[in-house]
Amino acid sequence: MTRWGIWVRCLVAGSSCGVITALAGCSAATDAASAPAQTGPAAATAAPGAGAAATTAGPAGSTAASGSSGSVAPLTGLGVAAAVALRPAVAVAVAGADPVGLGSADLVFEELAGPVRYLAVFQSAEAAAVGPVTSTRPADGQALSVLHPVTGYDGGTASFVSVLDATKIVDEGYAGHASLYSPGSGGLTVSTAALAAAGRSDGPPPALFGYRQPGDPLASAGETHPASVRVEAPGEPAEQWNFDGGTGRWVQTAGGPRVAVANLVVQIVSFKTVYLSRKYGQTVPSARVTGRGAVTVFSAAAPGHSGGTAAAGSWAKPGIAAVTNYFDAAGQPMSLAPGPTWVVLAPAGTRTILAGG
Numbered sequence: 001m002t003r004w005g006i007w008v009r010c011l012v013a014g015s016s017c018g019v020i021t022a023l024a025g026c027s028a029a030t031d032a033a034s035a036p037a038q039t040g041p042a043a044a045t046a047a048p049g050a051g052a053a054a055t056t057a058g059p060a061g062s063t064a065a066s067g068s069s070g071s072v073a074p075l076t077g078l079g080v081a082a083a084v085a086l087r088p089a090v091a092v093a094v095a096g097a098d099p100v101g102l103g104s105a106d107l108v109f110e111e112l113a114g115p116v117r118y119l120a121v122f123q124s125a126e127a128a129a130v131g132p133v134t135s136t137r138p139a140d141g142q143a144l145s146v147l148h149p150v151t152g153y154d155g156g157t158a159s160f161v162s163v164l165d166a167t168k169i170v171d172e173g174y175a176g177h178a179s180l181y182s183p184g185s186g187g188l189t190v191s192t193a194a195l196a197a198a199g200r201s202d203g204p205p206p207a208l209f210g211y212r213q214p215g216d217p218l219a220s221a222g223e224t225h226p227a228s229v230r231v232e233a234p235g236e237p238a239e240q241w242n243f244d245g246g247t248g249r250w251v252q253t254a255g256g257p258r259v260a261v262a263n264l265v266v267q268i269v270s271f272k273t274v275y276l277s278r279k280y281g282q283t284v285p286s287a288r289v290t291g292r293g294a295v296t297v298f299s300a301a302a303p304g305h306s307g308g309t310a311a312a313g314s315w316a317k318p319g320i321a322a323v324t325n326y327f328d329a330a331g332q333p334m335s336l337a338p339g340p341t342w343v344v345l346a347p348a349g350t351r352t353i354l355a356g357g
Contacts, residue, residue: 262339
């Protein structure tokens with residue numbers, strides 16, 4: 001497997017807090033937390049012909065799931081019918097103590113800052129009801145632009161909505177498409193099929209991860225084999241994830257919705273303080289998902305081990321049009337297990353406490 005080249009951060013000219021700078025996390029103050037510097041990607045040797053355009057097509061080492069034939073779901077690496085593989089992605093912004101529908105998502109971004117928010121992305125499967133649907137935040141465009149999904153959300157400041165609409169998402173928010181949403185005692189819910197049918201299709205999303213064959217390692221160096229992990233972020237309830245050897249999935253048993261995923265990614269990102277209201281001084285923290293930082297990836301079991309597989313390394317995403325690549329301690333791309341993936345966008349100071357295995 002070839003190494004990926006050095007990532008170069010894009011510089012944004014100008015000092016005003018306009019749409020483009022907001023995509024990078026326009027702040028009301030200084031960074032709430034900065035991701036630590038990493039040596040993994042920076043130590044890699046550039047692959048021949050590698051360039052910025054290559055980052056939009058998918059990660060290094062992308063492969064279909066072992067045993068699959070024909071078409072492959074781009075966000076899980078699992079074999080699916082040809083018509084399913086060609087469906088667009090559908091993303092929904094969700095918040096609340098008891099969210100519904102997330103277990104059917106191919107990919108979930110969890111923004112781990114009070115209140116916790118989720119960006120649930122569906123492509124190979126559908127959900128009849130996803131919610132409670134919440135407002136958009138600046139991190140949404142950074143995370144979703146590369147997927148160009150049909151996107152559902154409920155409001156947001158004018159500047160936040162402008163930021164989202166400046167990216168390659170298809171806006172099917174409540175304000176313009178109220179008939180697609182269903183009110184309930186817990187808040188609005190929405191059907192992913194209804195969103196997909198209402199939005200103009202921009203085609204399927206690109207593959208985001210490299211997938212490994214059975215028996216292949218997650219990482220070239222530094223693998224461990226825990227049976228559980230506790231994720232402790234400053235000021236947030238701890239999350240508990242346990243590996244189920246029977247299904248090969250990581251199951252969240254405390255601190256969030258009970259979901260089972262093939263891959264759990266704890267990605268350390270910086271947070272910016274952004275205004276909900278300048279008039280009243282109301283602010284919230286917002287994750288920045290471009291740049292680079294530390295990461296720990298938890299995936300399926302390795303042969304001869306009873307627990308799951310984990311490896312610490314670094315991540316790199318040079319801009320909103322690029323996929324995020326995950327590198328092990330030796331600077332090599334990690335290869336995930338085919339199946340759904342849960343990405344925790346966590347602040348500096350977050351601890352991952354491994355046990356068992």
